[in-house]
Amino acid sequence: MTRFIFITGGVVSSLGKGLASAALGALLQARGYRVRLxxxxxxxxxxxxxxxxxxxGEVFVTDDGAETDLDLGHYExxxxVAARRGDNVTTGRIYSDVIARERRGDYLGKTVQVIPHVTDAIKAFATADVEDEDFVLCEIGGTVGDIESLPFLEAIRQLRNEMGAERAMIIHLTLLPYIPSAGELKTKPTQHSVKELLSVGIQPDVLMCRSDRPIPEAERAKIALxxxxxxxxxxPALDVDTIYQVPVSYHAQGLDIQVCRYFRLPQDAxxxxxxxxxxxxxxRNPEGGVTIAVVGKYTSLIDSYKSLAEALVHGGIANNVKVRLTWIDSQIFEREDTVLHLEGVHGILVPGGFGERGSEGMINAARFARERDVPxxxxxxxxxxxxxxxARHKAGLTEAGSSEFGEQTAPLVGLMTEWTRGNERVERTQDGDLGGTMRLGAYPCHLVPGTRAREIYGRDVISERHRHRYEVNIDYRETLEAAGLVFSGLSPDGVxxxxxxxxxxxxxxxxxxxxELKSKPFDPHPLFTSFVQAAVAKSRLV
Structure with missing residues (x-):
């Protein structure tokens, strides 16, 4: 029997529902249960x-090619447990499906309404494609009280009634703010948040209260009352110094015990x-440290590179060092010398992005790394x-550029117009839709024997996740390899x-x-492990 846990949030956004869901999933796994988030x-x-x-924030991509919310990265x-296309849905997708069904006449002439048609579609999504999981944890985005969340709250209210208390549970995450002038934590926002839930017919079974300090027993009793x-x-959902402490902290506070008690499962396992x-x-106790400069376009919001930051932490865990990240807007290198910001760093990472803005700064950062022998x-x-x-500075192609930036004399990087996914040929056009039209999801890559890539991975064929619509033009391979750049990994067809x-x-x-999308704290990605290892070696030479 699959049990469902619905996680909602109140008071303010960004309380950490995704982390709470992921941590609870990890605790249930530790008890021997199969989970899906x-x-x-x-x-x-x-x-x-x-x-x-x-x-x-970042777009997390699954193996089957879905562009999803970054919280699915926390889940994985x-x-x-590898996330799938069916593990993230939006109002837009729900309404698109409902309207498409209405146009086909699937509703047999009925008036299409939020209740029951939209809520039925949400319920169908929440319960679809469930196999032998013991628990499905469904996080509801947004904040209770937002008008956008109402159809989802109504859907989980109905699901709870239909499944019965023995199969459905509600966990509500709230905030307990500390007022310095009063010298106390305030419970009123939590009370009002629960009142909002009650107004739509949902009584939470467990409350998780975010706080930056311990919650006195008297305050917990007041909230309960x-x-x-x-x-x-x-x-108590207390602040911790690393997100990987969260499962341990929640277990110490009894979260998993309360879930087992609610579902009448063994609590003392x-x-x-x-x-x-x-x-x-x-x-917490590294043997050393390295400094990595991340030169990107979206550094004003670090969540833009959430999986990347965590993958670098994982590389540090694998090498038992602390990875210190220096976030640099690539545009600064179009105005200032790279030496001013990159001198002394032990590694340079340039992440993904779109569009011409900041591209020359990234090129300058890559040149600095190549010429200064920085990983x-x-x-x-x-x-x-x-x-x-x-190509510009070693292969003599001084006009090399990307067609993403307009017409090019030497389009070293160009738009992919077609590629193979399994047995299917995929085609795209320059003026097509932007949404969902990139090369998305996991594709195989064949590694060239004797290369660093082959040494890092330790096997001939790998599978990695993609999200892009432009590719390096294979026609320039001979010229670039003659100048010293090796193409060490290629698609199965070599194109x-x-x-x-x-x-x-x-x-x-x-x-x-x-x-970065496949790295985990207990299974660091080999590329990040090797990259940080090289940075450690560089730090010993500086």
């Missing part, structure tokens, strides 16, 4: 693919949290800019360059895919 987002975009990274990193929950079901204790210990990792757009830099590297450099690798 999902995110229901209330915005009208069909998916986050066309949303600005500086507004929404904490549980190791006014919010109609048991005192032990008021769980021994949990093996040694994996998490080990990760936290390595984060360099270019990801997606960062690989393309590194190849352009090499699409996947990995480039510079032999003789301390560590210089560019990849067209996004390796």
């Amino acid at each position: 999902r995110k229901l987002d209330p915005y009208l975009n069909v998916d986050p693919g066309t949303m600005s990274p500086t507004q929404h 990193r904490f549980t190791g 006014f919010c109609n929950v048991r005192p032990e079901a008021v769980i 021994a949990l093996d949290l040694s994996r998490w204790h080990g990760i936290v210990d390595r984060v 360099y990792l270019g990801i997606c757009f960062g690989m393309q800019m590194a190849v352009i830099e090499f 699409l360059p996947e990995i480039v590297e510079i032999p003789g450099h301390s560590w210089f690798v560019g990849v067209q895919f996004h390796p």
Whole structure:
């Protein structure tokens, strides 16, 4: 029997529902249960693919090619369960499906309404494609009280009634602000948030209260009294120094015990949290440290590179060092010398991006890394800019550029118009839709024997996730390799360059895919492990 846990949030946004869901999933896994995590987002975009990274954060991509909310990255990193296309849905996608059905006449002439048609579609999504999971955790995006969230709240209210209390549970995450002038935590925002939930017919079973300090027992009892929950079901969700402490912290506060009690499952099972204790210990007690400069376009919102930042932490865990990140807006290198900002760093990473803005700054950063023998990792757009830099300054192609920036004399990087996905031929046009039209999801890559890439991965064929619509032009391979750039990874048909590297450099690798999307704290990605290892070696020479 699959049980459903719905996680809602109140008072303010950005409380950490995604982390809370991921941590609870990890705790249930530690108890031997199979879990699946999902995110229901209330915005009208069909998916986050066309949303600005500086507004929404990164777009997390699944193996099956879905562009999803960044919280799915937390789910994967904490549980190791690969997310799928069916694990993230938005209001836009729900309404698109409902309207399409109406146009086909599927509703047989009925008046199409939010209730029951939209709520039925939401319920169908939440319960679809469930196999033998013991628990499905559904996070409801947004904040209780927002008008956009109402159809989702109504849908989970109906689901709870239909499934019965023995199969459905509500966890509500709120904020307890501390008022310095009063010298106390305030429970009133939590009370009002629960009142909002009650107004739509939902009584939470567990309250998780975010706070920057311990919550006195008297305050927990007060919250329990006014919010109609048991005192032990008021769980302090305290700030911690690393997100990988969250499962350990929530277990210490009894979150998983309350879930088991609610569903009448054994509560006293021994949990093996040694994996998490080990990760936290390595984060807190490193043997050294390195400084990595991340030269990107969207550094004004670090959530734009959430998976990337965590993958670098994982690389540090694998090497038992602390990775200090210096975030640099690439545009600054179009006005100032790279030496002013990159002198002394132990590694340079240029991540993905779109458009011409800041591209010359990325090219300058890649040149600095190549000429100064600083370990360099270019990801997606960062690989393309590194190849352009090499072409201009080593291969004699001084006009090398990308067709993404307009007409080019030497279009070293060009728009992919067609490629193969499985047995299907995929085609795109320059003026087509932007949403969902990139090369998305996991594709195989064949590694060239004797290269650094082959050594790092330790196998001949790998699978990595992609999100891009421009590729390095394979027609320039001979010219570039003659100048010293090696194409060390290619698509199975040999047409699409996947990995480039510079032999003789301390560590210089560019990849067209996004390796950060598959890295986990207990299974660091080999590229990040090797990159940080090279940075450690560089730090000993500086």
